[in-house]
Amino acid sequence: MIKLFFDKSGFSFIELIAVLVISGVLILFGSIGIMKVVKTYFSQKTNSEISYKGQLAMIRTSKEFRNLTRVATGKGKTTSIVYDIYRNAKLETHKLSWTGTIGDPLLYDDFSNNGNILVDSVKNFKLEYYDAYNDKDPAPIWNSSTILIKVTLELIGVDNISSVFTGKIAPRNLLP
Numbered sequence: 001m002i003k004l005f006f007d008k009s010g011f012s013f014i015e016l017i018a019v020l021v022i023s024g025v026l027i028l029f030g031s032i033g034i035m036k037v038v039k040t041y042f043s044q045k046t047n048s049e050i051s052y053k054g055q056l057a058m059i060r061t062s063k064e065f066r067n068l069t070r071v072a073t074g075k076g077k078t079t080s081i082v083y084d085i086y087r088n089a090k091l092e093t094h095k096l097s098w099t100g101t102i103g104d105p106l107l108y109d110d111f112s113n114n115g116n117i118l119v120d121s122v123k124n125f126k127l128e129y130y131d132a133y134n135d136k137d138p139a140p141i142w143n144s145s146t147i148l149i150k151v152t153l154e155l156i157g158v159d160n161i162s163s164v165f166t167g168k169i170a171p172r173n174l175l176p
Contacts, residue, residue: 043158050121050157057106057119058153058165064094064108065149065169076142078126081149086173098125103156123162124154130168147171 068083072093075082080097095109096118106122107115128138130148138150153165 043161047157047161047163050155051163053119054153054155054163054165058151058167060108060118061096061151061153062167062169064096065151066172068171069173069175071142071146074141076127076129076146078128078140081127081142098122106153119153119155121156122153123156124152126152128152147174 064083064085067085067087069086069091070084072082072084075095079100080095082093082095084091084093086092095115096106097109097115098104098106102123103121105117105120106125108118109115128140128150129142129146130138130150131143131145133148135148139146148168148170150168151166155163155165157163
């Protein structure tokens with residue numbers, strides 16, 4: 001049995017070192033790959049959460065605009081709108097606004113407080129007003145003949161990946 005240690009069929013010290021170095025390099029590259037996969041997973045998870053928040057904001061905006069009865073004179077602009085709706089047979093005034101600064105939140109205000117954050121990390125929010133369903137050129141401000149509101153909402157995600165949401169809403173309760 002002692003002969004096996006001195007036999008030529010075993011590994012030399014240099015071969016053992018080479019195997020350790022090669023396996024160390026492979027483990028290093030493998031761990032770098034796993035780190036990239038984990039980072040990508042978490043960034044995609046965050047971006048999907050941002051998309052979900054954007055969808056909820058668009059659903060709320062759509063619901064509000066479908067039920068609006070009147071827009072205050074001069075208060076329907078490209079980044080804000082003040083409008084009236086009837087809720088539980090009571091007239092309420094609401095405001096949807098964005099400051100225009102990238103990263104600031106989109107605020108929904110029912111004038112009972114200083115504004116609630118509808119969605120944060122907004123990159124762009126734009127309202128466009130159409131006088132006809134086939135209108136090619138939208139107006140930047142609300143007027144009495146407006147029948148459609150186009151809402152564009154762009155949110156900032158991880159690594160500046162943007163999620164853009166667009167919808168056209170026809171208010172059904174407009175008062176003359």
